[in-house]
Amino acid sequence: MAEIIGGYFTSHVPAIGGAIQRGDQQTPYWKPFFDGFPRVHEWLAKTQPDVAVVFSNDHGLNFFLDKMPTFAVGAAAEYQNEDEGWGLPLYKPFKGHPELSWHVIEQLVADEFDPVTCQEMLVDHAISIPMELAYPSVAEWPVRLVPIGINTVQHPLPSAKRCLALGRSVHKALASWPGAERVVVIGTGGLSHQLDGERAGFMNPEYDRFCLDHLASDPDALTRQSIHEMVRLAGTQGVEVLNWIAARGALGPAAREIHRNYHLPISNTAAATVLLEPACGVWALRRRSPRP
Template sequence: MAHIVGGIFTSHVPAIGGAIARGLQEDPYWKPFFDGFHPIHRWLAAARPDVAVLFYNDHGLNFFLDTMPTFAVGAAAEYHNADEGWGLPVMKPFPGAEALSWHIIEHLVASEFDITTCQKMAVDHALTVPLALSWPGADNRPVRIVPIALNTVQHPLPSPSRCLALGRAVHDALASWPGAERIVIFGTGGLSHQLDGERAGFINKDYDRFCLDHLGPEPEALVAHSAVDIVELAGSQGIEILNWIAARGALGPDVREVSRNYHIPISNTAAATMLLETPATLSKAA
């Protein structure tokens, strides 16, 4: 049977990818953020996942304002990275877990989620940066991936409760998958930030810490706010917390926090990292 080993939640700021490309991990500006990944590297070495299911948001590489699906699931054999204009190196393709993708898609449709199925899908920094942070080395491809893109750009946005329900439906799909894969869940983006308008540079430390404190033990607390509430609390781009909420749902009901890191600022963003482990992982390690 497939086994969900845990979840990694992290910011995906493109500037992080630039810092990786320039080898700035020990630079005083960047070091507090990169240091948060040392326990994740140790955990991944022990957990040995085969597949990563990633909840993230596309930044115009696949979808733009004229065509914006609420939820889109990749069902490709591989996923190509492309130049987004940030000056980041274009990474080689990521292998897809194609059969598992279709299993998830079929389960989501049967669960009455109207999703967009993408048999060809490019992946941007929201996916490539978290993978590069987790497995350093540009050519490191230890996992096959299932990308799940959420709309965090075009209103009307999905509600936080619907995103949590999406994640829980993905959890049910993974629980019914007969393969023996070890699966890690990713939620990427945020935390609070706004890149434009009158509130450009806005960061809300209190809301960020609220999210970090409640994500593991009480994700329902995060869905008490509407999507518009979250924009007010976290900034227009801080709505990316929807990706974290969906990923938390995919982990299942019981988790244990292994590590967290919170650092301000990274490119006008409240950067955060959290690692949650499932009880089954604990029992296997014991």
Template sequence: MGHLIGAIGSSHAPSISFAFDAKHQDRAEWKPFFDAYQPVHDWLKAQAVTTMIVIYNDHLNQFQFDAYPTFAMGISQYMNIADEGMGARDFAKIPGATTLGWDLAKSLLADEFDMTICQEMQLDHGVMSVLPLLMPSTWPIRIIPIHVNVLREPLPTPHRCWALGKSIGRFIKNTSSNERIVVTATGGLSHQIHGDNFGFVNPEWDNRFMDLITHEPEVLAQASHEDFIYRGGMESVEMMLWLTMRGALSETTRSLKEVQRFYWAPMLTGYGLLALEAEN
């Protein structure tokens, strides 16, 4: 039986990468944000997590709109860092979990999730703005990245993301692997970076969302894309990726312990962080 240690939800944004690489961790405008991740960093180490399944969306780096899959996963010994226009960031390649990854892919296919399998993958800020905040850059935790389309119509529904998470949770529960696994989702929270509502942020909704994702995720699973967009702006549809993370916990966990919860809205997006430990 696999060990699902818990789950993490985190915003992702290019600005996080820029601030991290520029060593702005102690600057007043960034210190609250970076400090919030240290307890989660410490928790992952204390729990001896070996594998992290990361739910994210690619921002036209691994995929282009001429072939943009609904669901895709990276199964590779190592994955590269994407060059998002200013050169690839100065990190070592990210280690993958190939044996567990192939087993997961077969299980998802049996549950009728037709994944695009990428044996070569480059990870953009959807993963890499968050990963260095969660672990040392020696990368002691192997990664299985799962991309979900939240950019190009037609999008999967929130309920479909919830179902994907439940399928991942069943796999972890039933696998014979002894891996210690955390499921992480990145994206959101409220933001709109184009059009008449440029710069829109809704802290009240963001905090309500984190309440619901913890205690009543089924309510969010029944929502529509329009529900998310109305409350959080066009790009906030990324928030439904957190449902995948939470769905995994719903299959294996009787109760949850909140390791960390943080919210901050100083710029063009609501930054959220939520770490939940599974208590079986």
């Protein structure tokens, strides 16, 4: 079976891409955020994943409101970035892992999810920025991509409970995959922020801390609020934490936090970076014991 080496979680604010391009990482405004990444680089160098299963939300690049899937799984051999409307330099393409994508799709549908399957999919800053942060200045990505899109844009959104269950189903798929791939699961976006309305600029460190404190040990605690309540607590775009919740589910039953960095504001957003590793709970031990 594939080995899940851990989970990486970070924000995907477009302005981060600008800071990287300008080389602003060490300026006073950006340093507290970028200081969260040397540990990520060490960890990735040590764990050497070769596949990334990334939960994120599209921002009007691949999907428009004409067809808006609640859950979408990419099953392409390659994923390109394109102009998102600001004429910025394009991010590097990703190689896909269509066989693993279809295996994930099979498991999701067997578990009674109804994802949209995408043999062509553009990826936007929500995937590219976390990868640029994780692997600065590589010529090509060292991981193949399985992207899983969650609708955090047009209500009704899937509940947090549903997103966690989706992630857990992806975990089952990874656990039964016969290949020897080393998989990192990634959740991007958040944390609290709101771009629109008179409440624009809203952030909520207290709710963010609640999410961060429970992500590893008790992710179900993050699923007790309705989406409406999550918007109230996290902001209209803070609901992107759904991507984190799904990725946490994909990591497996038990996890421990090995790194956390929290800083606000980055642009209009409270930004966080977290690494989790699977912990050897009873279930995980049983799963890892040698087969008779």
